[in-house]
Amino acid sequence: MSIFSHITIGVNDLEKSIWFYDKVLAELGLSRHSTGDGFAGYGPTLHKNKITKPTGENSLWILKPSNGEIASGSNGTNIALSTRSRERIDAFYAVCIDLGATSEGSPGLRKDIHDNFYACYIVDYDGNKIVAVCHEAQ
Template structure:
C-alpha cells in the first residue's frame, strides 16, 4: 500500500551518517545520495528505495510532526535491539526501549526513538522469539 516514506532533515549529511548506522541492522543501505537527498532500500539488486531523507521541498526548516511516527519492520528481535542501539549511539533519543508490547499482540516486539531532527520512528518485529 505505501510506496515510500520521506522524512525531513535540516542536515542531510548528519542524517545520512545516522541512518546508515540505524538501517544497516535491518538490511537496508543508501541506494541513492546527493547533496539534497539520500534514499534507503533493501541491500539487494534492483531493490526499490523505500525511505527518503531530505530538506523539505518548500525550503523551510524540517520539523517533526506531532503524532507522526514511521514504523520500520525488522525480521528479528535482535535487529530491533541493534537498530535501536545504533540510533542512540548516533545521537538519537530513546522513546521506548526494546521489548514486548503485548497490548499490540503476543509477539509485538518494538523499540522507539527520535532521530537527529526529532522525527519519531518505531522498530517492530512480529516474529516469535
C-alpha cells in the same frame, strides 16, 4: 508487496542525517541506494554489496524540505520499519542511542498491541519518531 510506496523524512542537516541513517538502517538490513542534491534514498539490501535498484518503491527517503522551511516531525506521527529479528531491533536501538538519538521506548514486547509486537521507538536529530518492529514469534 509493501503497504507503503515510499516514506520521506524531512531533515535539516543532510550530511549528518546520511551519516546517522547509513549506520542505523544497516542494522535492519537496509542500504543507501541513491544520493543527490538535497536527498538520499534507502531500501532493502538484497545481497552483500548489491542493493535495490533506485526505483523509489519500498524506499525510505531523507530530504531537505523543498519549500526551504525547517524540517520537523509531528506529535503522533511515526514511521515503523519492519524486520524479522528481535536481535536486529536491539542492535538498531543500540546504534541509534550511541549516535545521539533520543529514546522514546527501549526494545521490548508491547502485548497491548499484539503478543509478538517487539519494538523500540527513537527520535532522530530532527524530531522524527522512528519505530523498529518485529511481528514474528521468537
